[in-house]
Amino acid sequence: MTTLLFIEQLLNGLQFGVMLFLMSAGLTLVFGVMGLINLAHGSLYMIGAFAAAAVAAATGSFLLALMASLAAAALAGALIELTIIRRLYDRDHLDQVLATFALILIFSEGTRWLFGSFPLFLDVPAALSGPVTLPGGIQYPAYRLTIILVGLAVAVGMFALINRTRVGIRIRAGEADREMIAALGVDIAKLYTFVFALGAALAGFAGALVGAIQSVQVGMGEPVLILAFVVIVIGGIGSIKGAFVGALLVGLTDTLGRFLLPQMFALILEPSAAVSVGSALASMLIYILMAGVLIFRPRGLYGVA
Amino acid sequence: MTRETWTNLAALAVLAGVPLWAYVADEPFIITLATRAAIFALAGVGLNLALGLGGLVSLGHAAFFGIGGYAMGILASHAQAYAPLAEWPFLIEGTKSMPVIWLVAVVASALAALAIGALSLRTSGVYFIMITLAFGQMIYYFAISWPAYGGEDGLSIYVRNGFPGLNTLDPIQFFGLCFAVLCAVLVLMWLVQNSAFGLALSAARQNETRVLSVGMVPYRLRLVAFVISGAITGLAGALFADLNRFVSPTMLSWQMSGEIMIFIIIGGVGRLFGPVIGAMVFILLEHTLGGLSEFWHVYLGALLLGIVLFAKGGVIGAIAGREKAHD
Numbered sequence: 001m002t003t004l005l006f007i008e009q010l011l012n013g014l015q016f017g018v019m020l021f022l023m024s025a026g027l028t029l030v031f032g033v034m035g036l037i038n039l040a041h042g043s044l045y046m047i048g049a050f051a052a053a054a055v056a057a058a059t060g061s062f063l064l065a066l067m068a069s070l071a072a073a074a075l076a077g078a079l080i081e082l083t084i085i086r087r088l089y090d091r092d093h094l095d096q097v098l099a100t101f102a103l104i105l106i107f108s109e110g111t112r113w114l115f116g117s118f119p120l121f122l123d124v125p126a127a128l129s130g131p132v133t134l135p136g137g138i139q140y141p142a143y144r145l146t147i148i149l150v151g152l153a154v155a156v157g158m159f160a161l162i163n164r165t166r167v168g169i170r171i172r173a174g175e176a177d178r179e180m181i182a183a184l185g186v187d188i189a190k191l192y193t194f195v196f197a198l199g200a201a202l203a204g205f206a207g208a209l210v211g212a213i214q215s216v217q218v219g220m221g222e223p224v225l226i227l228a229f230v231v232i233v234i235g236g237i238g239s240i241k242g243a244f245v246g247a248l249l250v251g252l253t254d255t256l257g258r259f260l261l262p263q264m265f266a267l268i269l270e271p272s273a274a275v276s277v278g279s280a281l282a283s284m285l286i287y288i289l290m291a292g293v294l295i296f297r298p299r300g301l302y303g304v305a
Numbered sequence: 306m307t308r309e310t311w312t313n314l315a316a317l318a319v320l321a322g323v324p325l326w327a328y329v330a331d332e333p334f335i336i337t338l339a340t341r342a343a344i345f346a347l348a349g350v351g352l353n354l355a356l357g358l359g360g361l362v363s364l365g366h367a368a369f370f371g372i373g374g375y376a377m378g379i380l381a382s383h384a385q386a387y388a389p390l391a392e393w394p395f396l397i398e399g400t401k402s403m404p405v406i407w408l409v410a411v412v413a414s415a416l417a418a419l420a421i422g423a424l425s426l427r428t429s430g431v432y433f434i435m436i437t438l439a440f441g442q443m444i445y446y447f448a449i450s451w452p453a454y455g456g457e458d459g460l461s462i463y464v465r466n467g468f469p470g471l472n473t474l475d476p477i478q479f480f481g482l483c484f485a486v487l488c489a490v491l492v493l494m495w496l497v498q499n500s501a502f503g504l505a506l507s508a509a510r511q512n513e514t515r516v517l518s519v520g521m522v523p524y525r526l527r528l529v530a531f532v533i534s535g536a537i538t539g540l541a542g543a544l545f546a547d548l549n550r551f552v553s554p555t556m557l558s559w560q561m562s563g564e565i566m567i568f569i570i571i572g573g574v575g576r577l578f579g580p581v582i583g584a585m586v587f588i589l590l591e592h593t594l595g596g597l598s599e600f601w602h603v604y605l606g607a608l609l610l611g612i613v614l615f616a617k618g619g620v621i622g623a624i625a626g627r628e629k630a631h632d
Contacts, residue, residue, distance in 0.1 A: 037431045087614055093431055094362045098570055099613045101563050105606030113600050226442050226559065229435040237431065280450045287443035291424050294436065298427045 007138055009259040010252070015144045017251020018151025022206035024228040024235070024243040025158055026199020032238025033174045033195050034089055039100040040080065041203055041228065042221025043107035048073040048204020049211035049220060050111060053120040062125035066208055073204020074197045081196040086189070104222070112218045119215035122208070147209050154202070155244055162240055171195060175238060227254075230286055234293045236303025245301060250286050257285035309625035313578040320346075320585060321484060328477045336476040337548070342588040343483040344544045349568035349580025350490055351537030356566070357575030358503060359530040360510030362434050364562050365421065365441030369414040369535040371448065371557030373542025376410035378460040378552035385463060403468040403482075406543055414539020415532050417444075422531035426524055438559060445557040459553025466547055473547075483544055487581070490537055495577055497533070506530050538565070567605075570612060573621035582620050 027041050051072030056065035080103060088096045123129075128143040162168040170191055173181040182188045207221065214220070231250050235242025262278030269277060293301065320343060327335035348370055355361040383390050383399025390397040400406060425436045449457045465473045473479045497503045509516045509523040516523050546552040555561065564587070572583030590608070594601035616623060 031431060037434060084610065084614070091613075093434060094356070094574070095613050095617075097362060097364065097434060098566065099610055101566075102606040102609035102613065105602045105609070109600040109602040109606070113603070222559065226438060230439050233432060233435050233439065276450075276452050280447055283446040283450045284443050287439055290436070290439055294424055294427060298432075300432075 004136075004138055006259075007136070008140060009255055011140055011144065011148065013252035013255030014248065015148050015151075015251070016255055017248035018148050018155070019206050019210055019247075020224070020227055020231050020251055021155055021244050021247035022151060022202045022209075023224055024231040024247055025155075025240060026202045027225075027228050028232045028235070028238055028240065028243045029171070029195055030199050031232070033171055034192055036085065036089060037093055037096050037100070038085070039097060039225065040103035040107065041199070042223075042225030043104050044073045044077055044200040044203040044221070045207035045224055046111060046218065046221040047076050047107065048201075048207035049122070049216045050115060050120065050207075051204065052208035052211055053122045053216045054115075056122050057120075062123075062212075065122065066205065069204045069208030070201045073207070074201035076204075077200025078193055078197040081193050085196060086192065089192075108218050115218075117218065119217035120211075122211040122216055124212045143212065150209070154205075158240055167191075167194070227286070230290050232300070234290055234300055236297075236300030239300070239302040242300055242302030249289065253289050254282075254286050257282040261285070307625065309576070309578075309621060312582070312621055312624050316578055316582045316585065317488075320581065324477060324480045333476045336480050338588055338592060340476070340480045340483050340548055341545075342584045343480065343487050344541050344548060345565070345568055345584035345587065346581040347483070347487050347490060347544065348538045348541035348565050349572070349584055350487070350494055351534050351539075351541060352565050353534075353569050353575070353577075353580050354494060354497065354537070355527075355531050355534035356569060357579065358498060358510070359506050359527050359534075361426075361527060361531060363425075363437040363531070363534075364434050364559065364566070365425075365437035365439075366535070366538050366565050367557050367559060367561035368421065368441040368444045369418055369538040370542035370545070370561060370565065371444065371552075371554070372414045372417050373410035373539030373544075374546035374552040374556045375448070375454065375460075375542075376413050376539070377406045377466065377543040377546040378462065379454055380406050380409060381462045381466055382454070382460050401464070401466045403466045403473070403547070406466055406547075407540055410539045410543035411536045414542070415536040417539075418532045418535025419528070422528050422535070426527050426531065438562070441557065441559055441562055445554055445559070448554040448557055455553070457554060459551060459555070462546075462550045462552075465550055479548070483548075486540070486544065490540075491577065491581070498577065502526070502529070567609060569619075570609065571619050573619035574617075576619075576621045579619060579621055586620060 023041070023045060026044075027038060030036050030038050030041075048069035052065040052069040055068035056062060059065075084099060084103065088099055124143045128146055130142055131139040132142045132145060134140055162171060170181065170186055173186070174188065174191055174195075178188060206224075210224075211220075227250060231243060231246040233246075234249060235244070235246030258279065261282045262275045265274035265278040268274075297303070320339060324336040324339040327333070327339070348366070351369070352363065352366045355363050355366075379390070380399045381401055384401045385399070388399070390399060421437065421440045425433055425440065428436060448454075454460050465479070467473055468482055471478050471482060473482065505516065505521055506526045509521070509526050513523050516526075542556060545556065568580045568583035568587055570583065571586050572579030572581065590605060591601070594604050598604070612619060
């Protein structure tokens with residue numbers, strides 16, 4: 001029984017990690033290629049979730065809702081890139097932090113104004129709402145399993161895009177030397193808009209997928225954004241591979257920590273104290289992991305000096 | 306005197322004058338607003354040492370603000386329940402005395418800043434921003450999940466803590482106290498800015514290699530600045546908790562860090578009085594726009610965006626022009 005529960009938690013951790021990867025991939029690409037720290041990435045996640053919830057409520061189709069989340073987030077991303085973000089590439093990090101913080105305020109309050117303060121609900125599609133039986137007799141929700149598979153597929157797609165396509169070559173070249181690739185005739189402004197919209201679409205997609213498990217509400221993006229920061233710091237800024245490894249590490253550490261720590265403290269403390277100490281420590285665990293990585297690898301696991 | 310000095314003096318005069326006027330006109334709410342502004346200014350002055358002078362973009366200063374708040378909350382809650390904090394190895398009692406609470410708040414937030422700074426300053430630039438944000442979040446989640454002091458609900462204190470010789474329940478006297486603390490810290494900051502340490506810190510921001518080449522260690526300079534900065538913000542947190550007689554994890558949230566940063570930006574980065582003017586403008590906006598629309602953060606966001614994109618230097622920059630030796 002305990003083993004089954006443990007495997008279920010392991011899968012939950014994997015699902016959480018895969019979601020974090022979708023979120024961090026865009027963030028790390030945008031930083032790696034454009035040198036921009038984007039706090040408003042969490043707002044794009046929220047926009048994706050709201051677009052999905054609105055379209056699902058109107059049409060009843062989950063697939064259309066997912067497409068809407070991709071489109072809305074990519075559109076919002078491209079829009080802010082064209083109007084605001086591109087003025088920030090040459091500014092220092094403080095300006096980038098402040099301007100994107102201002103964008104969060106605008107997006108959050110704007111969404112509250114449009115949709116109200118009450119959370120929306122996005123239903124899991126009927127075909128995926130039941131459990132599936134995995135080898136070994138483990139019952140696991142089909143929807144969460146789908147998220148893991150979709151997330152892994154996106155990860156593979158991202159690796160292929162970055163490492164195997166012409167656009168990927170340009171992205172990597174832009175990371176290495178932006179003046180040189182501009183001099184070689186690549187339209188760097190278009191490339192930047194594309195990369196930003198791609199990152200935004202991934203964030204919006206993640207928001208829609210998670211929105212079906214949790215509620216869709218204003219402010220849902222920022223906690224995930226901060227976790228994505230932890231992921232990138234652990235993995236190394238600019239590295240997709242680092243984002244992937246970091247996301248899985250953070251997802252598994254957080255989920256398993258919340259599951260195991262209270263049980264471990266129960267061996268030495270009385271039950272109520274064990275739960276409070278265990279859960280308090282579990283909520284800090286990923287940050288402790290981050291601090292540990294920083295002590296040994298200040299540039300992250302796959303960061304370049 | 307330069308135009309900046311005039312602007313600074315005018316800001317102080319307004320900050321002190323408005324509550325005096327409100328006292329005469331019997332408008333205690335205005336006095337409370339001014340007290341909020343003075344406390345926010347103090348928090349901003351703390352962050353400004355790291356951000357403006359040291360160039361350290363810390364997005365985790367709410368941690369110190371909240372730790373200061375919780376120092377007050379924990380000590381006062383034990384005092385009002387007549388339950389000592391610890392009986393072993395020696396007896397530690399709670400207290401309702403502000404000077405003691407301030408000392409504890411300053412020491413606790415300085416220690417937290419030392420630990421967070423020692424780790425975060427191993428990195429720089431965008432890593433530093435993300436890491437300070439993450440550590441701030443760690444303390445936030447800890448405060449939420451630790452049930453002993455109210456957890457998510459926070460801690461209420463029934464009676465404001467006392468200061469020898471003052472009736473702190475009287476709004477104007479409490480404002481005077483906060484204003485005096487703010488002025489004292491401003492004098493301290495002015496001394497720090499012009500000290501050998503302040504110049505070295507500023508130099509480390511402008512050109513790290515040169516500072517290294519004359520034999521100084523930027524890491525140590527920055528760590529000291531970060532600790533002092535955290536301690537001042539912690540002191541502001543203790544005052545803020547006393548103003549509201551309430552402390553909750555909201556004080557530790559990352560939005561709080563963002564707001565403290567906004568005070569500095571509105572006023573002017575790296576200016577001694579930047580956070581003072583910024584906090585006053587912020588309170589004014591919150592009060593007037595907040596009355597006009599429930600969604601006033603949209604306007605705040607637009608204003609902030611405008612300042613960042615088009616009016617770097619904030620209010621002081623617009624009035625007094627660029628600093629002579631500002632990089």
